[in-house]
Amino acid sequence: MRSVVRITLLWFSALGLGCVERPWHGIVRSPADPAPSLVLAGAADRPETRVRLDSLRGQVVVLYFGYTHCPDVCPTTLSDWARAKRALGADTTGIRWIFVSVDPTRDTPADADAYARQFDPAFRGTAPTDAELALLLADWSIAAYPEGDPRTPDYTVAHPAHTFVVDAEGRFRLMIPPGVRADDIADDLRRLR
Secondary structure, eight states: OHHHHHHHHHHHHHHHHHTOOOOOSSEEOSSOOBOOOOEEOOOTTOGGGOEEGGGGTTSEEEEEEEOTTOSSHHHHHHHHHHHHHHHHOSOOTTEEEEEEESOTTTOOHHHHHHHHHTTOTTOEEEOOOHHHHHHHHHHHTOOOEEESOTTSTTOEEEOOOSEEEEOTTSBEEEEEOTTOOHHHHHHHHHHHO
16 A cells, blocks of 8 residues: 555656746746837937837847946846857847947947947847936836946946846846856747747
8 A cells, every 4th residue: 555655646746847847047027017118219320229129029139238338247248148149049030139228428329239249240239318218217117327427438337237038929028137157048038939
């Protein structure tokens, strides 16, 4: 009788293990609410710097809010993106990578785009106007502000360190903290495609 009970318990345990979903590497937002709006005009002569998040439905959108003069987390994050993109292999259609500067004093949309593209040609960058930045910060419930005197060239900008991920249905699904390995970022993005 004990062996039957033991076998039955093992069988139920095995069934339970098969039902466990593998963990995400990013921070899952539950519930996954619709992503806030994001509309940036970009440079008049550079259509690739225009961003309308609602026009990207059907694609996973990877967003980062930083600035081109950032000495640490921004270049590290975009380098991680480039490695994650390579880990995804040849088919990265359906994923958009967008760097948004939160330093309109120094960064133009063209500057931000050139900065993002140096990490991978598929990456896009843009910079908001002061008015667009104010809306962006409020809509996304994030903070970004100069540290030091913005009239000097060496000020820094406090900004979110996480990557924001919007799924193909337009829901804000994940926040990927700095330090997540590129293969793990790729794994999360594969699951959202």
